[in-house]
Amino acid sequence: MHDVPVGLSVNGRRFEAVVEPRLTLADFLREKCGLTGTHLGCEHGACGACTVLLDGQAVRACLLFAVQVDGQEITTVEGLASPDGQLSxxxxxxxxxxxxxxxxxxxxxxxxxxxxxxxxxxxxxxxxxxxxxxxxxxxxxxxxxxxxxxxxxxxxx
Missing domain, CATH: 1.10.150.120 ([2Fe-2S]-binding domain)
Structure with missing residues (x-):
């Protein structure tokens, strides 16, 4: 498999990387974006620890490949607080x-x-x-x- 370019808007900020097609969205967020609030528990979608918002819809980041969501908007738990750091x-x-x-x-x-x-x-x-x-x-x-x-x-x- 050849690496693939991926570009996502994450919490209002653009992130681009060239990744293996099998890299999960959860791993992209943690490894490429440095956003470690998305936790990996079961890694098969049952526990919900990796839940993020994909274009506003709650999804399991461990069940999606980063290449599947290329060009879309992701909101992680880090993006839910206000810009000045106040809790949601x-x-x-x-x-x-x-x-x-x-x-x-x-x-x-x-x-x-x-x-x-x-x-x-x-x-x-x-x-x-x-x-x-x-x-x-x-x-x-x-x-x-x-x-x-x-x-x-x-x-x-």
């Missing part, structure tokens, strides 16, 4: 509601919650649990995460 409402709510413990799954949850609240600004507990069913946390009992979604939804009003 979702990030602040996760902190305030103790929606994390070890923090490994947190970037994927924050990104998934951001997409969920964009599509459903006032979700019920059942809708939150369904919307986040693709993200696994081995440390919390999930109630802090559900509470954080409600708090972030209120803050966005």
């Amino acid at each position: 409402p979702v990030q602040a709510a996760m902190r305030d509601c103790h929606g994390l413990q070890c923090g490994f799954c947190t970037p994927g949850f924050v990104t998934s919650i951001t997409a969920l609240l964009r599509d459903n600004p006032q979700p019920t507990d059942a809708e939150i649990r369904e919307g986040l069913s693709g993200n696994f946390c081995r440390c919390t009992g999930y109630q802090g995460i559900v509470n954080a979604v409600h708090k972030a939804a209120e803050a966005r009003q």
Whole structure:
């Protein structure tokens, strides 16, 4: 296989590299962009730790090759905070509601919650649990995460 040029807009900044066609989007973000907030857990799309926004839609970065998303807009957890470094409402709510413990799954949850609240600004507990069913946390009992979604939804009003 021959290397392929790839150009992505990541968090509003252009990144270009020549990569192997099999390089995953997650590895592109971590290795070529230096954005290590996208975590690799299971590497087969089940845990949600690598969730990013691709043109606004939540996707698993471990399941996509960088060449597949050439020319598209990616938002990682690093791109969710304000330009002056203030936490997004979702990030602040996760902190305030103790929606994390070890923090490994947190970037994927924050990104998934951001997409969920964009599509459903006032979700019920059942809708939150369904919307986040693709993200696994081995440390919390999930109630802090559900509470954080409600708090972030209120803050966005």
